[in-house]
Amino acid sequence: xxxxxxxxxxxxxxxxxxxxxxxxxxxxxxxxxxxxxxxxxxxxxxxxxxxxxxxxxxxxxxxxxxxxxxxxxxxxxxxxxxxxxxxxxxxxxxxxxxxxxxxxxxxxxxxxxxxxxxxxxxxxxxxxxxxxxxxxxxxxxxxxxxxxxxxxxxxxxxxxxxxxxxxxxxxxxxxxxxxxxxxxxxxxxxxxxxxxxxxxxxxxxxxxxxxxxxxxxxxxxxxxxxxxxxxxxxxxxxxxxxxxxxxxxxxxxxxxxxxxxxxxxxxxxxxxxxxxxxxxxxxxxxxxxxxxxxxxxxxxxxxxxxxxxxxxxxxxxxxxxxxxxxxxxxxxxxxxxxxxxxxxxxxxxxxxxxxxxxxxxx
Amino acid sequence: xxxxxxxxxxxxxxxxxxxxxxxxxxxxxxxxxxxxxxxxxxxxxxxxxxxxxxxxxxxxxxxxxxxxxxxxxxxxxxxxxxxxxxxxxxxxxxxxxxxxxxxxxxxxxxxxxxxxxxxxxxxxxxxxxxxxxxxxxxxxxxxxxxxxxxxxxxxxxxxxxxxxxxxxxxxxxxxxxxxxxxxxxxxxxxxxxxxxxxxxxxxxxxxxxxxxxxxxxxxxxxxxxxxxxxxxxxxxxxxxxxxxxxxxxxxxxxxxxxxxxxxxxxxxxxxxxxxxxxxxxxxxxxxxxxxxxxxxxxxxxxxxxxxxxxxxxxxxxxxxxxxxxxxxxxxxxxxxxxxxxxxxxxxxxxxxxxxxxxxxxx
Numbered sequence: 001x002x003x004x005x006x007x008x009x010x011x012x013x014x015x016x017x018x019x020x021x022x023x024x025x026x027x028x029x030x031x032x033x034x035x036x037x038x039x040x041x042x043x044x045x046x047x048x049x050x051x052x053x054x055x056x057x058x059x060x061x062x063x064x065x066x067x068x069x070x071x072x073x074x075x076x077x078x079x080x081x082x083x084x085x086x087x088x089x090x091x092x093x094x095x096x097x098x099x100x101x102x103x104x105x106x107x108x109x110x111x112x113x114x115x116x117x118x119x120x121x122x123x124x125x126x127x128x129x130x131x132x133x134x135x136x137x138x139x140x141x142x143x144x145x146x147x148x149x150x151x152x153x154x155x156x157x158x159x160x161x162x163x164x165x166x167x168x169x170x171x172x173x174x175x176x177x178x179x180x181x182x183x184x185x186x187x188x189x190x191x192x193x194x195x196x197x198x199x200x201x202x203x204x205x206x207x208x209x210x211x212x213x214x215x216x217x218x219x220x221x222x223x224x225x226x227x228x229x230x231x232x233x234x235x236x237x238x239x240x241x242x243x244x245x246x247x248x249x250x251x252x253x254x255x256x257x258x259x260x261x262x263x264x265x266x267x268x269x270x271x272x273x274x275x276x277x278x279x280x281x282x283x284x285x286x287x288x289x290x291x292x293x294x295x296x297x298x299x300x301x302x303x304x305x306x307x308x309x310x311x312x313x314x315x316x317x318x319x320x321x322x323x324x325x326x327x328x329x330x331x332x333x334x335x336x337x338x339x340x341x342x343x344x345x346x347x348x349x350x351x352x353x354x355x356x357x358x359x360x361x362x
Numbered sequence: 363x364x365x366x367x368x369x370x371x372x373x374x375x376x377x378x379x380x381x382x383x384x385x386x387x388x389x390x391x392x393x394x395x396x397x398x399x400x401x402x403x404x405x406x407x408x409x410x411x412x413x414x415x416x417x418x419x420x421x422x423x424x425x426x427x428x429x430x431x432x433x434x435x436x437x438x439x440x441x442x443x444x445x446x447x448x449x450x451x452x453x454x455x456x457x458x459x460x461x462x463x464x465x466x467x468x469x470x471x472x473x474x475x476x477x478x479x480x481x482x483x484x485x486x487x488x489x490x491x492x493x494x495x496x497x498x499x500x501x502x503x504x505x506x507x508x509x510x511x512x513x514x515x516x517x518x519x520x521x522x523x524x525x526x527x528x529x530x531x532x533x534x535x536x537x538x539x540x541x542x543x544x545x546x547x548x549x550x551x552x553x554x555x556x557x558x559x560x561x562x563x564x565x566x567x568x569x570x571x572x573x574x575x576x577x578x579x580x581x582x583x584x585x586x587x588x589x590x591x592x593x594x595x596x597x598x599x600x601x602x603x604x605x606x607x608x609x610x611x612x613x614x615x616x617x618x619x620x621x622x623x624x625x626x627x628x629x630x631x632x633x634x635x636x637x638x639x640x641x642x643x644x645x646x647x648x649x650x651x652x653x654x655x656x657x658x659x660x661x662x663x664x665x666x667x668x669x670x671x672x673x674x675x676x677x678x679x680x681x682x683x684x685x686x687x688x689x690x691x692x693x694x695x696x697x698x699x700x701x702x703x704x705x706x707x708x709x710x711x712x713x714x715x716x717x718x719x720x721x722x723x724x
Contacts, residue, residue, distance in 0.1 A: 227646065227655065275696060281603050282589065282603065290704060292591065332608070332609055333606075333712040338701075
């Protein structure tokens with residue numbers, strides 16, 4: 001399988017399927033994440049799609065099904081959104097520090113990126129097909145093939161119809177002003193701002209309106225949140241909460257964990273996100289485990305509805321070892337839990353506990 | 363001043379203005395909180411309004427201002443919403459246990475109620491007046507008079523226009539199928555589901571569309587969230603985050619704090635809310651400080667968008683002292699911070715840390 005064209009500094013967790021994330025300091029360099037530093041999250045093959053032969057089918061509970069070529073899609077209204085795509089497993093490494101999590105990628109805080117996506121509003125296409133009676137969910141299926149226990153199948157997932165019809169939802173054919181890169185879903189992908197990345201289905205081949213969520217493995221049995229008392233052995237994967245909206249979250253990108261620094265003023269920088277359509281209102285850092293907090297300065301992104309917010313602070317660090325932690329507060333005055341133990345779950349999703357780095361100053 | 367007709371068991375924090383909350387076990391008895399047990403939160407007088415002479419004025423950045431009598435309002439489409447109204451200071455007592463908070467009511471977890479409200483959709487009235495160019499906020503003013511440092515003024519607050527135009531927003535003239543009680547805003551009040559109670563302005567006399575939030579004291583200087591490092595002495599009240607959407611939260615209503623019980627199976631019951639338009643997905647209880655959690659059974663309300671959810675569990679308690687804590691998880695997989703210290707702020711708002719009760723079993 002051809003490997004995507006990624007920066008050599010990328011941390012590769014797996015080659016096949018290809019799964020990689022950027023070092024955090026590099027990620028923090030651009031408000032719009034360049035393709036070469038955008039995390040790669042794949043469950044199967046990376047299809048090589050001929051755009052001329054490509055067709056998107058829209059069917060299920062619609063008034064009339066559609067078959068759209070890329071040319072058809074480009075003729076329709078074009079819209080843009082600057083939005084984060086974040087893997088539900090971002091920061092799983094923090095949960096793995098509490099108790100083992102088996103068979104899942106040990107993502108650091110780099111399974112997230114922010115890009116300017118452009119394409120056709122999903123809403124346009126759904127209204128053109130006509131939303132039929134009883135339609136409650138929009139199910140997506142991709143052209144990527146996943147090897148499952150019972151043979152191979154195509155990746156898929158779904159969204160509640162209300163979200164699918166929201167104006168921010170895109171069928172994207174551009175990323176940061178360029179044609180969508182092959183690894184990010186060329187020629188067409190879903191972009192579901194504010195939702196876990198798993199719903200932003202790449203290499204989109206079909207949309208089906210239906211009365212229930214997708215029965216695809218990745219909707220019905222993966223990307224589900226279980227109670228902290230559930231285990232791999234005891235959990236019924238058909239139960240559990242289907243993950244959707246992202247949680248308020250923040251990470252320190254600089255200095256890196258384990259860094260050795262000169263004592264004195266230290267610049268601390270990172271990203272923060274709010275859940276759903278909310279705003280990041282405040283980001284705090286602490287060097288004493290959260291007894292005293294300093295408010296950071298919010299930089300790019302706070303006024304961009306679906307984007308991340310960059311933040312920065314200067315901390316005065318004396319000689320010795322320090323643990324710096326960060327937390328964000330969103331526009332619903334919701335903040336993050338303190339410890340990974342509080343949010344641990346055996347699949348390792350949705351870790352939005354305080355992020356921290358240990359540094360030594362001298 | 364005439365006192366409202368409240369249940370004798372109400373815990374009265376202040377007589378003038380009248381501020382009172384119900385005991386939690388009584389609150390948990392009805393999914394729809396009866397008037398006599400609904401918390402009272404007042405900043406000033408409780409007006410005695412003649413409904414015949416009453417007029418609602420709608421002005422500011424509108425195409426044409428309106429003056430509406432109660433008869434006019436009743437002629438317009440009628441809508442219903444079952445929604446929680448919660449004071450931003452609910453559970454302040456928990457924050458006061460961390461560090462002193464001066465000049466504010468020490469609310470327990472009873473500054474919340476859930477009722478079936480009926481009236482005219484606010485959206486209908488705003489669209490009838492015509493939303494003018496530049497309108498970004500809907501400001502409300504009530505007929506209640508508050509004694510301020512510089513004389514008396516009318517209570518007020520505002521909402522972002524987007525929220526004001528949402529279908530769930532009501533100008534309510536009924537509560538639980540009866541005319542709105544005097545103490546709850548007769549003849550007309552705002553009901554802003556999912557927002558702090560302070561925005562559900564009672565005895566509504568005017569709505570003004572404007573380009574900025576209300577400059578009323580209770581929008582511009584109160585109901586604001588400050589950083590944990592801000593203090594009464596150092597904070598600039600014109601700064602701080604204007605509170606809006608509620609946070610995911612939960613409380614134990616039975617057994618009551620300090621209860622003496624018979625060892626064995628103990629029924630634990632309470633309420634939970636999600637923020638914004640989200641759903642309560644799960645409520646967990648723990649008797650060991652959050653190391654092991656038991657999932658509770660969700661009862662009434664989980665399918666009612668703006669209502670609270672009732673929950674219930676049976677815990678096996680051995681002889682001795684126990685602290686039971688609760689936390690909720692909402693449909694964005696967001697849960698609550700563990701300790702009141704983490705969310706402490708000098709005005710004492712938005713305490714959504716784990717709620718707990720201490721009980722003794724023998």
